[in-house]
Amino acid sequence: xxxxDSTYEHKSYEKxxxxxxxxxxxxxxxxxxxxxxxxxxxxxxxxTSQLHMGHGLGYxxxxxxxxxxxxxxxxxxxxxxxxxxGIATQxxxxxxxxxxxxxxxxxxREKFFERLTSWKEKYGGMILDQFKTLGFSCDWERLAYxxxxxxxxxxxxxxxxxxxxxxxxxxxxLVNWDTVLQTAISDDEVESKExxxxxxxxxxxxxxxxxxxxxxxxxxxxxxxxxxxxxxAEDERFKHLLGKMVRLPFTNRLIPIIADDYVKSEFGxxxxxxxxxxxxxxxxxxxxxxxxxxNIMTVTGTMADNTPAPFKGQDRFVxxxxxIKQMKALGLFDEEKSxxxxxxxSERSKTVIEPRLSLQWYVKMQELAKPAAxxxxxxELQFHPDLWKKTYLYWLDNIQDWCISRQLWWGxxxxxxxxxxxxxxxxxxxxxxxxxECGSKDIRQDEDVLDTWFSSWLWPLSxxxxxxxxxxxxxxxxxxxxxxxxxxxxxxxFLWVARMVMANLKFKNRLPFKHVYFNATVCDKQGxxxxxxxxxxxxxxxxxxxxxxxxxxxxxxxxxxxxxxxKMDVDDFDNGARFVNKIWNAARMVFQHLEPNQQLxxxxxxxxxxxxxxxIQRLRETSVKVDTHLVDYRxxxxxxxxxxxxxxxxxxxxxxxxxxxxxxxxxxxxxxxALSVLVYVFDGALRLAHPIMPFVTEELWQKMPAHPSWGPRxxxxxxAAFPTAEMIPDFATDAAxxxxxxxxxxxxxxxxxxxxxxxxxxxPAHIRVDASLAAVVASASDWIQRLAKADKVISGVDxxxxxxSLTAVGQGFEVYLPVEGLIDVEKERxxxxxxxxxxxxILVGIASKLDNQSFVDRAPEDVLExxxxxxxxxxxxxxxxxxxxxxxxx
RNA sequence: GGGGGCUUAGCUCAGUUGGUUAGAGCACCUGCCUUACAAGCAGGGGGUCACAGGUUCGAAUCCCGUAGCCCCCACCA
Numbered sequence: 013x014x015x016x017d018s019t020y021e022h023k024s025y026e027k028x029x030x031x032x033x034x035x036x037x038x039x040x041x042x043x044x045x046x047x048x049x050x051x052x053x054x055x056x057x058x059x060t061s062q063l064h065m066g067h068g069l070g071y072x073x074x075x076x077x078x079x080x081x082x083x084x085x086x087x088x089x090x091x092x093x094x095x096x097x098g099i100a101t102q103x104x105x106x107x108x109x110x111x112x113x114x115x116x117x118x119x120x121r122e123k124f125f126e127r128l129t130s131w132k133e134k135y136g137g138m139i140l141d142q143f144k145t146l147g148f149s150c151d152w153e154r155l156a157y158x159x160x161x162x163x164x165x166x167x168x169x170x171x172x173x174x175x176x177x178x179x180x181x182x183x184x185x186l187v188n189w190d191t192v193l194q195t196a197i198s199d200d201e202v203e204s205k206e207x208x209x210x211x212x213x214x215x216x217x218x219x220x221x222x223x224x225x226x227x228x229x230x231x232x233x234x235x236x237x238x239x240x241x242x243x244x245a246e247d248e249r250f251k252h253l254l255g256k257m258v259r260l261p262f263t264n265r266l267i268p269i270i271a272d273d274y275v276k277s278e279f280g281x282x283x284x285x286x287x288x289x290x291x292x293x294x295x296x297x298x299x300x301x302x303x304x305x306x307n308i309m310t311v312t313g314t315m316a317d318n319t320p321a322p323f324k325g326q327d328r329f330v331x332x333x334x335x336i337k338q339m340k341a342l343g344l345f346d347e348e349k350s351x352x353x354x355x356x357x358s359e360r361s362k363t364v365i366e367p368r369l370s371l372q373w374y375v376k377m378q379e380l381a382k383p384a385a386x387x388x389x390x391x392e393l394q395f396h397p398d399l400w401k402k403t404y405l406y407w408l409d410n411i412q413d414w415c416i417s418r419q420l421w422w423g424x425x426x427x428x429x430x431x432x433x434x435x436x437x438x439x440x441x442x443x444x445x446x447x448x449e450c451g452s453k454d455i456r457q458d459e460d461v462l463d464t465w466f467s468s469w470l471w472p473l474s475x476x477x478x479x480x481x482x483x484x485x486x487x488x489x490x491x492x493x494x495x496x497x498x499x500x501x502x503x504x505x506f507l508w509v510a511r512m513v514m515a516n517l518k519f520k521n522r523l524p525f526k527h528v529y530f531n532a533t534v535c536d537k538q539g540x541x542x543x544x545x546x547x548x549x550x551x552x553x554x555x556x557x558x559x560x561x562x563x564x565x566x567x568x569x570x571x572x573x574x575x576x577x578x579k580m581d582v583d584d585f586d587n588g589a590r591f592v593n594k595i596w597n598a599a600r601m602v603f604q605h606l607e608p609n610q611q612l613x614x615x616x617x618x619x620x621x622x623x624x625x626x627x628i629q630r631l632r633e634t635s636v637k638v639d640t641h642l643v644d645y646r647x648x649x650x651x652x653x654x655x656x657x658x659x660x661x662x663x664x665x666x667x668x669x670x671x672x673x674x675x676x677x678x679x680x681x682x683x684x685x686a687l688s689v690l691v692y693v694f695d696g697a698l699r700l701a702h703p704i705m706p707f708v709t710e711e712l713w714q715k716m717p718a719h720p721s722w723g724p725r726x727x728x729x730x731x732a733a734f735p736t737a738e739m740i741p742d743f744a745t746d747a748a749x750x751x752x753x754x755x756x757x758x759x760x761x762x763x764x765x766x767x768x769x770x771x772x773x774x775x776p777a778h779i780r781v782d783a784s785l786a787a788v789v790a791s792a793s794d795w796i797q798r799l800a801k802a803d804k805v806i807s808g809v810d811x812x813x814x815x816x817s818l819t820a821v822g823q824g825f826e827v828y829l830p831v832e833g834l835i836d837v838e839k840e841r842x843x844x845x846x847x848x849x850x851x852x853x854i855l856v857g858i859a860s861k862l863d864n865q866s867f868v869d870r871a872p873e874d875v876l877e878x879x880x881x882x883x884x885x886x887x888x889x890x891x892x893x894x895x896x897x898x899x900x901x902x
Numbered sequence: 903g904g905g906g907g908c909u910u911a912g913c914u915c916a917g918u919u920g921g922u923u924a925g926a927g928c929a930c931c932u933g934c935c936u937u938a939c940a941a942g943c944a945g946g947g948g949g950u951c952a953c954a955g956g957u958u959c960g961a962a963u964c965c966c967g968u969a970g971c972c973c974c975c976a977c978c979a
Contacts, residue, residue: 204976230979231979274979280979284979291977293977293978354977356977402905402906403905403974406904505974539972571914576908578915579915581914587927590939594939594942598939600939604937644918648916652927762945765932765946772936798936851923861959861960875922879922881922
């Protein structure tokens with residue numbers, strides 16, 4: 013026999029087989045133009061991040077696709093890597109500095125950058141080791157990092173190219189200012205939150221008049237930067253005030269009352285204070301009316317020096333209260349109302365965004381967005397599920413220019429040099445030494461760095477040695493790009509997915525991938541997203557330690573429908589563990605009859621039994637279904653198919669039937685035949701399960717003798733052929749016959765169980781069968797005996813009902829179990845008549861359908877035929893039951 | 903405010919172009935330690951498919967409306 017531990021000890025096998033595959037370079041894809049590549053990009057996790065269930069799910073799916081395609085013979089490159097994650101990483105180190113009582117500014121840019129680099133070396137990328145514990149088959153030889161020299165070069169190349177084309181420009185605009193991180197952030201890093209705020213009502217005095225104009229605002233402190241009051245031109249209340257000036261309290265500036273359509277008379281007071289430097293709408297109005305822009309806020313969100321005492325230097329929220337206090341003192345305050353409003357917050361620091369006028373670098377997006385949108389419109393680019401297409405298109409069709417400069421130190425520094433002697437700006441692939449306009453050597457580089465996404469949007473290109481230095485680089489890119497499928501979270505459809513599409517189209521004139529699979533968001537049982545702050549997450553490392561990686565992968569994938577959400581609980585992982593255990597035990601059953609490296613006959617050379625043919629047929633069908641489901645990105649369906657095949661078909665029927673031939677006294681030839689079939693099918697089952705559960709399948713497959721019908725055996729199951737219909741014999745007819753035997757067995761079991769017969773009580777089974785089934789049933793008596801606890805089986809077309817019997821009725825057969833004196837006849841009578849009623853009820857429904865002339869006229873032929881056959885079958889069953897009822901009563 | 907989605911068994915969810923008696927896993931009930939597995943085996947109960955209309959020979963599936971929940975986008979002071 014083949015030795016096998018009595019339970020699956022994942023810790024003894026996982027690392028062993030992972031290292032084995034890496035050592036054999038099975039996860040590495042060299043450029044090889046004789047083989048078809050399959051490329052899948054790992055969404056690079058932040059260097060700072062730790063493994064969480066979101067990775068557990070999304071990346072398990074990527075590994076599933078990778079392993080499946082690898083087994084189908086493709087040269088699979090699952091490209092791993094990390095993202096330097098500008099803001100997130102800098103925040104982390106800044107927190108450390110704070111604890112040490114220092115600050116990056118005190119440290120200086122260079123030192124701070126060094127500190128970050130060494131921090132990254134030490135702690136960054138821990139997540140990649142965590143990926144290994146889950147068995148992810150990445151091509152580690154191509155590991156990339158967004159700040160690698162080569163990838164940084166790509167960033168610079170793209171910047172320079174876009175700049176030279178005029179697609180990158182510097183502009184003074186209102187940006188989303190994060191007062192905590194002291195940087196601008198892009199629109200896509202802002203999240204709106206509904207907040208219970210206050211709407212304040214106060215008045216501004218009109219210059220040269222006793223009149224006052226009423227104002228409503230949620231942000232009184234911005235009045236210090238007001239440069240107009242706007243009303244609707246049609247508003248009768250204010251018409252006479254148009255063109256007059258307001259004397260702005262505290263600053264005493266005179267500001268005009270203007271008319272603008274933006275103002276809705278019915279809202280608030282109908283008059284709006286205009287602060288062009290601190291509100292997006294006011295900014296637009298300011299531009300329309302040529303108003304001055306007065307920036308009254310510092311980078312930290314305190315009132316700037318151009319504001320009067322007592323506000324100067326106060327935090328914006330303190331100043332808000334102070335303004336109200338002072339307005340009250342001036343007798344200009346009316347009231348405040350509680351007011352629900354949405355306020356933009358920084359995704360990173362969670363602070364309230366301060367719209368602030370500042371000079372930043374932008375990418376013109378419209379031109380880039382158009383082809384990206386067209387690709388989705390024409391379905392050349394497909395989303396799974398496809399409902400994301402609308403979202404994607406809406407964003408692209410309404411795209412805003414992308415603010416790419418960040419006032420941070422961690423990241424790719426903007427390759428722009430300003431001249432101190434002239435307004436000239438210089439850029440290029442190498443650092444310039446002189447201004448390209450005037451030749452002055454007095455130049456300085458822009459202080460800012462680029463948005464992190466400005467490097468990640470090149471992920472389909474830059475890790476593959478783009479831009480190419482030589483022929484080899486060029487080949488690499490051409491081989492792997494375009495990639496095959498992107499698996500990622502819907503949250504970053506704009507931030508990342510759409511931008512990669514734009515970049516690849518712009519620089520390679522083709523899509524980076526044609527399929528995007530959006531995996532589900534992982535939530536707790538209450539449907540709340542897993543989050544650190546809530547502490548409702550499940551740590552995959554804990555679950556792996558408890559159940560093993562295979563159980564985690566299986567559970568995660570089987571819970572995940574396409575898109576949407578997956579509600580997850582720690583206990584769910586018990587299912588995965590149970591399944592792994594089941595596979596392990598099935599192996600123990602088979603292995604105890606095998607010798608290591610035992611020679612087995614080919615399936616093609618054997619005369620197989622009905623149940624064996626059925627089992628092989630099930631393997632064949634399962635292979636097709638699994639493959640089809642994976643092609644359709646229906647990963648949970650694929651997993652379910654494997655699960656039911658192994659548990660329901662292989663274990664519950666295959667192994668149980670085989671026990672007859674494996675029993676101590678069985679004929680050696682039968683035993684060998686049965687073993688050959690079991691090993692053959694189990695090998696196939698392990699192959700089907702391998703992309704989901706790499707470790708248990710590898711351990712068992714390596715121990716199991718090679719089966720000649722699977723052809724030459726490679727070094728690992730991860731490069732063994734994925735089963736297809738062509739590889740497996742077709743036994744469709746035999747399999748259908750075996751289903752009748754299963755019905756007979758299940759029928760007997762059901763009757764026995766319902767009648768409360770002890771499993772120990774053996775009964776003869778008398779089976780009357782239709783002529784067409786007689787031979788098959790006759791040949792199946794061993795199985796019926798064993799699996800239905802019959803001590804004797806008598807079957808044939810004219811088998812008669814023995815005296816007092818229990819009855820099981822099915823399509824084409826009636827089984828009688830003589831129980832003279834063993835059971836309560838009344839009980840059986842009730843059971844049978846209940847069954848009769850149940851079938852009759854269904855029959856009524858079917859009959860009324862067939863009596864309906866419209867149905868008969870309009871239903872398609874196959875539906876009609878089906879319905880008629882069904883009626884015939886039901887009628888037959890009812891009459892059989894009635895016959896037996898009568899016999900029982902006699 | 904705009905867009906999208908969801909509502910099916912006690913729980914979590916499948917149900918692909920409308921067509922057999924609506925499925926799975928877990929949970930539950932009954933009986934079994936049958937020498938791979940009690941993390942198991944066998945059997946069983948449980949659903950007017952959110953509600954109200956409509957289209958159709960036929961609707962969980964298509965259309966309209968209602969209610970509840972969720973997500974995304976959005977500059978109403």
